[in-house]
Amino acid sequence: xxxxxxxxxxxxxxxxxxxxxxxxxxxxxxxxxxxxxxxxxxxxxxxxxxxxxxxxxxxxxxxxxxxxxxxxxxxxxxxxxxxxxxxxxxxxxxxxxxxxxxxxxxxxxxxxxxxxxxxxxxxxxxxxxxxxxxxxxxxxxxxxxxxxxxxxxxxxxxxxxxxxxxxxxxxxxxxxxxxxxxxxxxxxxxxxxxxxxxxxxxxxxxxxxx
Numbered sequence: 001x002x003x004x005x006x007x008x009x010x011x012x013x014x015x016x017x018x019x020x021x022x023x024x025x026x027x028x029x030x031x032x033x034x035x036x037x038x039x040x041x042x043x044x045x046x047x048x049x050x051x052x053x054x055x056x057x058x059x060x061x062x063x064x065x066x067x068x069x070x071x072x073x074x075x076x077x078x079x080x081x082x083x084x085x086x087x088x089x090x091x092x093x094x095x096x097x098x099x100x101x102x103x104x105x106x107x108x109x110x111x112x113x114x115x116x117x118x119x120x121x122x123x124x125x126x127x128x129x130x131x132x133x134x135x136x137x138x139x140x141x142x143x144x145x146x147x148x149x150x151x152x153x154x155x156x157x158x159x160x161x162x163x164x165x166x167x168x169x170x171x172x173x174x175x176x177x178x179x180x181x182x183x184x185x186x187x188x189x190x191x192x193x194x195x196x197x198x199x200x201x202x203x204x205x206x207x208x209x210x
Contacts, residue, residue: 067108
C-alpha cells in the first residue's frame, strides 16, 4: 500500500525552502495571491502545471479536472467548480492569460473516444461529453488516419473546444475583446517531452521551443 510518509518528507523540504531563512515569497503573499495566469489543466498526476513550467507558489492560479475541460457557461444554479474558478480568476485576480493545457495519453479523452453511452460511468462520461464536438470533428476530418493519430487529434481539438467555451462567459469575452486577457491553447506531449502551442494562423499545435 502506498504510504504518505514521502509526502510529509516533501513538505519538510518545502517548508525549509519557503519558510526557512528566505521567507520573502510567502511574506509577500500573506494578504493575497499575485497570480496573473489561469491554467486549466488535467488532474492527471503526470502533468502538474507548476512542475512542468517550473513555477513558484503564487505564479499560477490552477484549476484541474478530468481532461482539462472548460464547460459551457450554464446558469442553472447547479454546482460549477470549474466555472467558479474561472470567474474568480478573471474577476477576483484580474488574470491576464488563460491557458488550457491538454496532454498526450489523456484517460478522459480516451474515455470519450471509446464510449458512445453517457451512462458508462456515474460522472466521467457525461463530463467528457463536453468535448463531443472534438470527437465528431476528428472522425469527420481524420477518418483515414490510425487510431493513435485520431486520438491525439481529439486531445488537441478538445483544447480548442474549451477555448471556445471560455468565450461563452461574458466576463471572459469582454476582456478578450478589450485586449486585457489573452487565451492560449497548449498541449504537453509527455511521450516526446515537448510542449506545443496552438497557432490559429496555421491551425496547428507547434513546438514552443522552435
